[in-house]
Amino acid sequence: MALSHPVRYERQGAIALVSIVNPPVNALSQSVRLGLMDAMDRAEADKGVVAVVLFGTGPNFIAGADISEFGQPPRMPSLPEVCNRIEASDLLVVSVLHGVTLGGGLEIALSTDYRVALAGAQVGLPEVALGLIPGAGGTQRLPRLVGVDAALDLICTGRRISGSKAEALGIVDHVTTGAPRDIGLSYANDLLGRNQTVRPVSALAPPESTNWEAAERKINHRARGQIAPVTALRAIRASVELPFEQGLAEERRHFEDLMQSDQRQAMVHAFFAQRKASNLPELKGLAPREFEKVAVVGGGLMGAGIASSALMAGLTVTVVETSEGAAETARDRIAQNLEGAVRRGKMTSSEYELALGENLELASHFGALSDCDLVIEAVFEDLAVKKVVFEHLDTHCKPGAVLATNTSYLDVEELAGITKRPQDVLGLHFFSPAHVMKLLEVVVPQATAPDVVATGFAFAKRLGKHAVRAGVGDGFIGNRILGAYRAAADQIVVAGASPLDVDRAMEGFGFAMGPYAVADMAGLDIGRAARKRLAALRDPRARTASFPDRLCEAGHLGRKTGAGYYQYDAEARQGDLNPKALELINAEREYSKVQSQDFPAEQIAYRIAAAMVNEAAKVIDEGVARRPLDVDVVMMAGYGFPRYRGGPCKWADLRGLRALLSEIETYAENDPFFWQPAELLQRLVAEGRNFDDLNETPLT
């Protein structure tokens, strides 16, 4: 087989070694599928060969089907054909699972006779995260191997498990250490030495049934509007109720239906968008600056969260506070965060000890920053306070240190201008809790050097964050669009819907919580402070609902005061609206003489999503977000926008921009300022283009 081919063939005695060489993740592209079919033909024709070892080169065995092929005309051979071809062979086939073995990769392994995993291996069938189900026999073979309940758990959640867990379930025969090729060869020789024979999984007895109704209720509760998980249950049920071949056909039918679904388009978009947002073309090949020694100035909630995130990534961190006492308090916060990380399995106890031991330094003077590579200030959200801090950073930090601010809305240009080194300054906007939330907005002022931007993205990747580039502008990307979301919600409440109607509508749209429940949890005073700050900048034509501020002034600040939009005292039931909130809303309705109307949930959600899209189009047109996909990643990773809708811009494309624009124009009849259609949206519709076109060819 040609050396350049992604599937290579080598013979060792009576054993054929078939290796996959398709970097970066050994995805099962068409050339790999063809190569595997050829390799099986060749091994069977190769006189004296009695066994085949299948393994991967590089960090993983096989990461799954080639996601970039989805939505295109299918190219033969299909993956089910490859799996069935491997399983049907009279040769004894062994697969070696190292790194990740996911999706179609695990389906390939399940079609081999024996499976061995290397220490550190992870296996899974994550297709539901792409709006799909396993489409190459996974829903038929896995239940036969591990039983229906374990198969339902793995396939309907899409979660990965360790090699040892896979061994316990019977997915792999054993776990060992060594190089995949050597391990495969020695295992095959061992099996032959013990006269082991082929053992196709499909020949195993169909699995026992289960309580399908209970399973479906549990899956739907967790899936919150996604269709793939419950579809996977139907395919798995076929493995119990139908002969294998018919079960395969049933699985394929469901798989192909989902391949055509909007949810599959949205979730595959989310997969690639998250990676494209962090891999900026202009940073290709640009070396980031060193950032092994990180410092965080300010050890409050955000500062301690940022320090925790960096410590969890194995970095050394200096936390500077105003006094030794305050530094100790910061340490306690960090310790609490890391204890949680250990409980969640995100950190081992020895990593915890190292993080809180030699990797963490506390200080109460700026001199401690002198040898730090990257310094992030997370002090009180006040421009004057942050300016003083940046003056100290300018004085004490070594030349070439990257100076970052965690501000969520202040002008990063101004902070850069305080220093003699604006080229070294950028914004790293974390989201609370910073050691848990995935989103990181990398805010880039005009003068920032490209390698400093590259450092921001490399730092984000090291912390396991989803980084998105943002330009300077109030609220950057996420908070700016959140503002439109909240204003549209308040508008609908004044027009007749209750906060509960809106929350239920947005939960039905796929958010974990609606805006009013979120506000109650965060504290209504946070929104009020933002509104007060923006009051001076507000356009006089803007119609801002007054009930949120009135509720704050009445001392109803949400959960922390026992009442906000909802009641939280002992007798209150989930969703009991606060009478004070209703009183203020009704008073505003009377005052504004708005004709109250009923809003179906679908209409509420559509209108609020439309407001987000309209604001997103403005954010993109102004260059604050580079591309629509950047907005989608921000809203999914930081604000709970459902992945199965792909983010506001993908959702809009799937709904159709023309229809959306005409809806916005209708809304504008009542409020021409808030619903002023974004010029970019009008241009796209006029040119017959959509947001996806802009992802391919950005505006700037």
Ligand code: T1G
């Ligand atoms: N197909 C195509 N490209 C892929 C890919 C895949 N399966 N997986 C990763 N890539 C690209 C990715 O876009 C990036 O490209 C580069 O590889 C490195 O990825 C029939 C239908 C494997 C754990 O869902 O979870 O099988 O940005 O940055 O952090 O039943 O990638 O460099 O241009 O993520 O080391 C099921 C998806 C498919 C696994 C590696 N499999 N991938 O993480 O690198 S559906 C998956 C991952 C299926 C069958 C069904 C991760 C990873 P670029 P990366 P990483």
